[in-house]
Amino acid sequence: MSLNSQLKGFKSGVVNQGNFAQARRHIASPAPAPQPSPASTPGASGSGGNSSSNAAAIAKRKKPVKNNVVYSQPADTGMGQYIMTQVLHLVEHLKEVEKPLTRADLEKFLAKPLDSTMIEILRSHDKLVYNPAADTYAFKPLHNIRSAQQLLTHLQASTTAQGLSVKELKDGWSGALATIDELEAEKAILVTRTKKDGQARMVWINDKSLNVQIDDGNNLFFFYHGEVR
Structure with missing residues (x-):
């Protein structure tokens, strides 16, 4: 081989080596592997949020229907x-x-x-x-009283000064109020009444032996159960 031929081969090899090196410089580096997003990573905060939302939605759909039954009446209707x-x-x-x-x-x-x-x-x-x-x-009433005479007998036999409740007398005796009014008009009993509507509340026997008349020569005083008239 002549000297010129060797020189041409050498130059051709140098040129080819330069192209190869440049080609190597332009080779793209491999793309990084795709990383899973936080929303798709198990145990990540995004996944937990979606999981909680889904669980809440399921629980809401499965929430039992409120029972609106009113128990104002006994359930037993037997x-x-x-x-x-x-x-x-x-x-x-x-x-x-x-x-x-x-x-x-x-x-x-x-x-x-x-x-x-x-x-x-x-x-x-x-x-x-x-x-x-x-x-x-x-x-069976609270008091076995259904007449004026029975009421007077009961009051006369009483050993206390508490009187007798009219409310108790009305239990089983529809004519209690009318009889009380009649006996009060006859001054046979003493009655206390409510200020609002004048309803009879308590009754006592009117013991007339306690009524005393005092004549001072000029005026006549009449003591009626502690009241001067």
């Missing part, structure tokens, strides 16, 4: 409640009529026969009095 309702009607009826009634009278009022359970309840009821001889039932 035979026991029915019997006690009937007994209550009979007690109120006996209170209103203010006299003993037979079993037949009570059955007529209810328009149905009394069974053995109702009979047992009526005979042991604390607001009723059962008379086995006559087989009658009567309402």
Whole structure:
């Protein structure tokens, strides 16, 4: 090979090496691997937020429906409640009529026969009095008073000065107020009344032996239970 041929080959090799090096310089570096976003990374705050929101939404959809049942009435509507309702009607009826009634009278009022359970309840009821001889039932008031004479007898036998409550007298005695007004007008009893509407509240016997007349020669004083008139 001639010297010129060797020189051309050398130059060609130098040029090719330079192109190769430049080519190496322009080779793009590999792209970095994509990193998972915080929202898709398990345990990340974004994922936790979405998970909490989804759980809350599911819980809201599964929230039980509120029960709006009103418990103002007993839930038991069975035979026991029915019997006690009937007994209550009979007690109120006996209170209103203010006299003993037979079993037949009570059955007529209810328009149905009394069974053995109702009979047992009526005979042991604390607001009723059962008379086995006559087989009658009567309402038992707080005070066994249903007339003017019975009221006067009760007040005269009282050993205290507390008086008798009109509210208690009205329990089982519908004519209590009218009788009190009559006895007060006759000065047979003393009555205290409410200031608002004048309703009778308490009654006492009017013991006329305590009324004393004093004549000083010029004026006549009349002491009426502590009051000078």
